[in-house]
Amino acid sequence: MRFLPLRRGTAVGAAALVTFCGLGALTATPAFAATSQVSVVHGIPGQNVDVYVNGEKTLPDFAPGKVAGPLSLAEGSYDLVLTKPGDDIGQALLKVDDAEIPGGANISLVAHLSADGTPTLTPFPNDVSKVDAGQARIIVRHTAAAPAVDVRAAGEPVFENLTNPKEAKADLPAGDVEADVVLAGTDTVAVGPADLNLKEGTATIVYAVGSAEDKSLDLVTQSITGLHSAPGGVPSGSGGRADGGLSPAWYGIAAAGLLMLALGARRSVLGSR
Template identity: 85%
Template sequence: MRLKPLRHVTAVGVAALVAFGGLGALTATPAFAATSQVSVVHGIPGQNVDVYVNGKKTLPDFAPGKVAGPLSLEEGSYDIVLTKPGDDISKALLKVDDAEIPGGANISLVAHLSADGKPSLTPFANDVSKVAAGQARIIVRHTAAAPAVDVRAGGKPVFENLTNPKEAKADLPAGTVKADVVLAGTDTVAIGPADLDLKEGTATIVYAVGSAEDKTLDLVTQTITGLHSAPGGVPSGSGGQAGSGLGLAWYAVAAAGLLMLLVGARRLVPGRR
């Protein structure tokens, strides 16, 4: 496997997180006004990392394909740094400075490859609005160095022409579905098939990660629980997920903020050779 060196940091992650910060005042609810739930997803193959938040090692030896957290972060500004395990924080592989985190949000911060194979950090607002009885939510995020794809369930396209770093979602009847990822408009399978257990009252988030060129494409999943329409408590989860209880308004506005991801610039971070 050929691993591209992690020496680039994308300003798009900063821009999008700043957008989240600007929206925080519009979306915070009394129960969650002070903190956000932030999960971290490692979707860059071939390199374990230490994750630092404001200079503190928060996730040591974090492996590719894993989801960690959620971290309860108070509203404010954060420096996020990824290094090789044991390296000093000054030897960053990837970082964002002054990322503004709003209060009351549920965010997944994804380290992944951009469409052209450059390491990136992308935040996604997680939809933790309630689902109808008997339903489950599936969210698919294209975070791989690969062209546009279609996502199929039972051999039939559910989401079409999905590109990096976009997402698509739908509420479906709860149950097990066999899903795969194919090149857009074709039957050429890029990832899968895989059985997805869509439990009632949950959101299953599926990340396409890795590189088509390096033949490292794979799926990473995250599950958010507690989304039943009937009273059932605060959304929570396993494998690094939790909920904020925010309504649909947050996700509609946050989606506009995520458009900033498409126009961000890149800058170099000093790295070891």
């Protein structure tokens, strides 16, 4: 699967992907400004990227299947460019100018393929509300170039007819679960099975990524902690491929982003498919 430039005006809508190294060097946002918890998931197969923020390369060689962050980001405005590793900033795969980051959110921004295989960015607000004692939250997100799917646990459908880029979620008893993804209404396995450890007081987010046509379907997981009913810490997260083949992406720099759906403000992207 080759990484295709995004079509102008598609996919991102009001998307704003923000990546930075050293917030103080990039923004004059006051220290008392509200912050957001933000993470980025790379779910486009076959293409690492370099990420530039305000003209500075801040996240080199960001690989598919990785989860970067989360990080507490102050409110502010940033410019972003994504290129193939080593390419000049003028050879952008994606450009977002004046990306506005408000405060008080917990969001995962996913670079993935749309249902028709177009690279796109989709923000997902993360449910970080408390869970009951002994419970864990599972969230499944369809972010693959694939038809509608059912998600099964121990062979039984839990979420049915999930389409790209929709999500489904439930609070379940904490414990180990074997999950797989099948084509909707069938027993034809598209992804998995994968063993998931749903820990008490956490949210486990499972992303179906890749392309059915290119046979690159995979699962990427992200975990958000600190959701115990009693105070147990600030919600945070980590993640990687569900099979454990990639470790969490802690680079000392972070990638983060937000889609301002309510405002409907569109951001421009470069290139055509």
